[in-house]
Amino acid sequence: MLDKLEIDFNELQTMESFCVNCEKNGITWVLALKIPFFKEVFLMSFECEHCYYKSNELQQMASI
Numbered sequence: 680m681l682d683k684l685e686i687d688f689n690e691l692q693t694m695e696s697f698c699v700n701c702e703k704n705g706i707t708w709v710l711a712l713k714i715p716f717f718k719e720v721f722l723m724s725f726e727c728e729h730c731y732y733k734s735n736e737l738q739q740m741a742s743i
Contacts, residue, residue: 701730
């Protein structure tokens, strides 16, 4: 399925996202990375300018 998606690796993407803490909108930064000899991952960071809630996560793109 990921073969059909066009993913820009090493290009930072931003999007407006829902804050789970204050229920207003914050910003999420997403970076797609290829880790040599390992796998492809998404590095995501969220920050809310209203309540200052922050969250970071690393997710794999496909199953191992």
